[in-house]
Structures are given as C-alpha cells and as structure tokens.
Amino acid sequence: MLDLGTELAAWRRAGTPYALATVVRVGGSAPRPPGAALAVGADGTVVGSVSGGCVEGAVYELCREALESGTPVLQRFGYSDEDAFAVGLTCGGILDIFVQRAGDATVEAALAAAERDIPVAAARVVAGPAALVGRAITVVGAARGAHPAESVATGTFGADPALDASVVAAARAMLDLGRTGLSTLRPDGRAGPESAPDDVTVFVETRTPPPRLLVYGAIDFAAAVTRMGNLLGYRVTVCDAREVFATRRRFPDADEVVVDWPHRHLASIADTLDARTVITVLTHDPKFDVPLLDLALRLDLSYVGAMGSRRTHEARLTRLREIGLTEAESAALHSPIGLDLGARTPEETALSIFAEVVATRTGGTARPLRTATGPIHHAAARPATRAAPVRSRTPPSCEPPLDQRR
Structure with a gap:
C-alpha cells in the first residue's frame, strides 16, 4: 500500500473515491510480497498490482464491491487447478488480500x-x-x-x-x-x-x-552500475577524488555526484547509512581503496564489493590486515566483485554485481533455478504468526495469468 503513495496522491488531493487491495500474507511461491497493493478509482482506473496478473481481475471486482458497500473484506487466493477458468495462482502460492474503501x-x-x-x-x-x-x-x-x-x-x-x-x-x-x-x-x-x-x-x-548505493570510482563501469542501481530503486551517489571524472554529465542517472576522497566522503555520511546500504569500490587503486575499505568493512552494511583481479584482491587484503582489519571483517568483502557470469562489457559487469547483491541480501544460492530445489522466491525470515481467518468466496472470473514461468 505505502509504495503507492505517489500514484494515489492525485486521487487523495482531488477527493476521488477509491478502494485499496493489499497483500497481507503470502505462502509458498507467491509472486508479490506483503504490502504489494492495487487501487481502483471510482472511474475504474487501476494502479498497482497484487499478483502480476493471476488474480488481478477478481481483486478488481472486490475493490469495486468495496467502493459501493464500504465493507472491508479479507480474501484468500490459492492454487488454481487444471480448470483454466478457476481464480487462483498458477505458481502454487497463497495470497491473503485485504480490501477496503479508502478514506x-x-x-x-x-x-x-x-x-x-x-x-x-x-x-x-x-x-x-x-x-x-x-x-x-x-x-x-x-x-x-x-x-x-x-x-x-x-x-x-x-x-x-x-x-x-x-x-x-x-x-x-x-x-x-x-x-x-x-x-x-x-x-x-x-x-x-x-x-x-x-x-x-x-x-x-x-x-x-530508498536504500543507498555508493559507487566509488568514476570509471566507465561506474556509469553502468549507476544506471542499474537507479533501475532497482537505490538512491545512487557517485564519488571520486578526481574532479575531471566525477561530473554530472558523465553520470546523469546518479542522484548525486561528489568530488571528494572516498574514505573522507564515507566517514562524513557513515551515521546516515543503514543495513540496506550497498557500496561498490571500482577504483582498484590502493591509495583510494585501502582507507575506504578499512572504514566500510567496519560498518553494518548490506554489501561491500571491490573491483580488481585476484592478485589485486590478495594485495588489498594484506594491506587491510596490516592496518588492523580482522579476519571476520575482511571476510565480508566481496572481491573480485560480482558473480561469475563471464561478463565483459560494463553493462554485463553491472548485471554480475547486482546479481551478487541480490543473492547476498536474500540468501539466494545464485545457482540456475533448473538445478536447484525449494522456493523460487526467497524472503527474509519473519517470526511465525497465526494465519488470519479469511472470507470464503469464489469470484466469477479472472484474466489469464501474465507470467507462466513462476
């Protein structure tokens, strides 16, 4: 629901009636996480999504009913069997969706x-x-x-x-x-x-x-990392001590471009960072990398990765240990940065880096799904709670699923 704040602003300001459907519980291989939402305006306009297409039609009808009646409802959608007209999730998951009229x-x-x-x-x-x-x-x-x-x-x-x-x-x-x-x-x-x-x-x-992405080193690979970070919803900062390289013209997709020594910049913002923050060190120059990583690896961050060859990585670790970094702290460094995708271009390298970032955050194995077992959609562990009681109902129709690959 809260992710639709911007989209719903015009309706709220205009006083336009609308109903809001929110995913409140998922089970199995459900396509959207708790909090995913869909809103239906009085004129039938739709924003957002709760399932990627599987149950959108049925949820739309629930929203229309809530707009008319004002009565909230909690509805469960489960697996749709061989009946092609059944409302449900082809991925085998379960969604509990709460629908209410806004206001x-x-x-x-x-x-x-x-x-x-x-x-x-x-x-x-x-x-x-x-x-x-x-x-x-x-x-x-x-x-x-x-x-x-x-x-x-x-x-x-x-x-x-x-x-x-x-x-x-x-x-x-x-x-x-x-x-x-x-x-x-x-x-x-x-x-x-x-x-x-x-x-x-x-x-x-x-x-x-939004989570922070700090890109240190204004090289050509940094532009691709910045673009992908922006696409994935990070607030992106590019920093380099060399003014000729750290320019807005070279990094139009960054939220900010900073000219400063990397370690000095990180020290100045360290208390504003949280455990979702991603740092990529792309300079592969010891005078920049070592003091920067000495600080970064002592912070509670989501991911710290550094570009460079295996030889560069070993030399970097030696320098870090010499200045007091512990084995546990240095073990948190992802270097050489990224997953082994055979990447060559800046864009392929950015893909390799963010594949590792996502796998690190979710606990994914980074193995091909066809060789793995278990859930496709990884989620952070949450305390177990009792399932909410739900209203039993079979809505009349649903459009075909948009994604048959889940």
Missing part, C-alpha cells in the same frame, strides 16, 4: 508520509471483531538513528487502550527494522496462546526511504 484519515496520513519519503508504519486491523476491521494506527517520522519512541503515533482502534499501546510498540519496532507482517493479538493487546473468536489480526506495513 480513513489515519491511512491517508500514512500514504502522505510515504509520498514524501518519510519513514512510516501503518497498522490496520484486517480480521477480528467487525467494529475494528479496517481501523488503523500510523507511526510516522522517527529520524534515522533516533530512538523509535521519538516517532509520532496517530489513530486508534477504538477498543481497549492496551491494544493500541501494544500495536504502537510493535509498529515502532517493525519500522526500526524495516519489517512488514501480521500479528494476532487478544483484545487486551496480549498475544494469546490459542486462537479465539475475538482475536484481532493486525497487518503492519512499513516504508523507509
């Missing part, structure tokens, strides 16, 4: 914060007592590095204040970690050992500013 002021505040790239968590009741379903609490604006309690919570479920307090605490913790997921609580805010008819199932969705 709740608390939800609108969350979308507005997301549009402005302000960290935000939106907690909505997706199952439980009818009077609570669709109610929302929003946590907005904890500054990076600040204590989560400094964020501002608005909204109420209108039930036991202890339930609100428990949800706010959970939303703040999930916002701090950048997590999204379901939680089932008793009406007094406690986690119950067993399911009960009056349980309250809350979906907490978070959105933080």
Whole structure:
C-alpha cells in the first residue's frame, strides 16, 4: 500500500473515491510480497498490482464491491487447478488480500508520509471483531538513528487502550527494522496462546526511504552500475577524488555526484547509512581503496564489493590486515566483485554485481533455478504468526495469468 503513495496522491488531493487491495500474507511461491497493493478509482482506473496478473481481475471486482458497500473484506487466493477458468495462482502460492474503501484519515496520513519519503508504519486491523476491521494506527517520522519512541503515533482502534499501546510498540519496532507482517493479538493487546473468536489480526506495513548505493570510482563501469542501481530503486551517489571524472554529465542517472576522497566522503555520511546500504569500490587503486575499505568493512552494511583481479584482491587484503582489519571483517568483502557470469562489457559487469547483491541480501544460492530445489522466491525470515481467518468466496472470473514461468 505505502509504495503507492505517489500514484494515489492525485486521487487523495482531488477527493476521488477509491478502494485499496493489499497483500497481507503470502505462502509458498507467491509472486508479490506483503504490502504489494492495487487501487481502483471510482472511474475504474487501476494502479498497482497484487499478483502480476493471476488474480488481478477478481481483486478488481472486490475493490469495486468495496467502493459501493464500504465493507472491508479479507480474501484468500490459492492454487488454481487444471480448470483454466478457476481464480487462483498458477505458481502454487497463497495470497491473503485485504480490501477496503479508502478514506480513513489515519491511512491517508500514512500514504502522505510515504509520498514524501518519510519513514512510516501503518497498522490496520484486517480480521477480528467487525467494529475494528479496517481501523488503523500510523507511526510516522522517527529520524534515522533516533530512538523509535521519538516517532509520532496517530489513530486508534477504538477498543481497549492496551491494544493500541501494544500495536504502537510493535509498529515502532517493525519500522526500526524495516519489517512488514501480521500479528494476532487478544483484545487486551496480549498475544494469546490459542486462537479465539475475538482475536484481532493486525497487518503492519512499513516504508523507509530508498536504500543507498555508493559507487566509488568514476570509471566507465561506474556509469553502468549507476544506471542499474537507479533501475532497482537505490538512491545512487557517485564519488571520486578526481574532479575531471566525477561530473554530472558523465553520470546523469546518479542522484548525486561528489568530488571528494572516498574514505573522507564515507566517514562524513557513515551515521546516515543503514543495513540496506550497498557500496561498490571500482577504483582498484590502493591509495583510494585501502582507507575506504578499512572504514566500510567496519560498518553494518548490506554489501561491500571491490573491483580488481585476484592478485589485486590478495594485495588489498594484506594491506587491510596490516592496518588492523580482522579476519571476520575482511571476510565480508566481496572481491573480485560480482558473480561469475563471464561478463565483459560494463553493462554485463553491472548485471554480475547486482546479481551478487541480490543473492547476498536474500540468501539466494545464485545457482540456475533448473538445478536447484525449494522456493523460487526467497524472503527474509519473519517470526511465525497465526494465519488470519479469511472470507470464503469464489469470484466469477479472472484474466489469464501474465507470467507462466513462476
């Protein structure tokens, strides 16, 4: 839902009615993660996606119904069998999708914060007592590095204040970690050992500013890495100490181009980085690389990779150990950078680098899928929660799946 903040801004400002469908739970090889959303305007316009095509038609109809009735609904879509007209996921996954008519002021505040790239968590009741379903609490604006309690919570479920307090605490913790997921609580805010008819199932969705990509070394390969980083949603900074190379004209796809010594630049922004940050060191020059990597490998980052031959890598490691880097710290360095794709051009090399970045982040094996077993879609581990109760319904129709390769 929060990823549609910008797309929905015009509807919100114009007061255009719309309904919002959000993926709140996935199982198996589902195509979209929790938080993926689709919105349908009063004129039938659609933005977003919840499944890549498999159940879009049925979800569209649910949204139209919600626009007319104002009644929220939680719907489960599972595997569609040999019946070509069945509504479901050909990939064998499961999606629980919550649909509600927009208009709740608390939800609108969350979308507005997301549009402005302000960290935000939106907690909505997706199952439980009818009077609570669709109610929302929003946590907005904890500054990076600040204590989560400094964020501002608005909204109420209108039930036991202890339930609100428990949800706010959970939303703040999930916002701090950048997590999204379901939680089932008793009406007094406690986690119950067993399911009960009056349980309250809350979906907490978070959105933080885009992850950072720091590209050190304004060489030709850096331009391709910058373009791909931009495509994948990173906020890209290119930095080089050589003013003649670090220019906006050479890197039009970067969000910023900085002329500075790499290690000095990294030191100046280190406290603004988080565990999603990716650093690529492309200079393969010891006077730039060694002081930069000495700092980068001591930070809690997603990925640090350095370009260079195997001989360059061994010489670099020797220098780093001589200045005090530990074996554990140096083991975090991805060098030579990238996966073995046989890359030759700058664009192929960028593909090789980001293939390794994604595999590192998700825990993927980087093996061909035809030789691997297990789930195709990797996801970060989340605490187990009880599945939300869902409304049993078989919508009448669905367009053919757009992607038969899942």
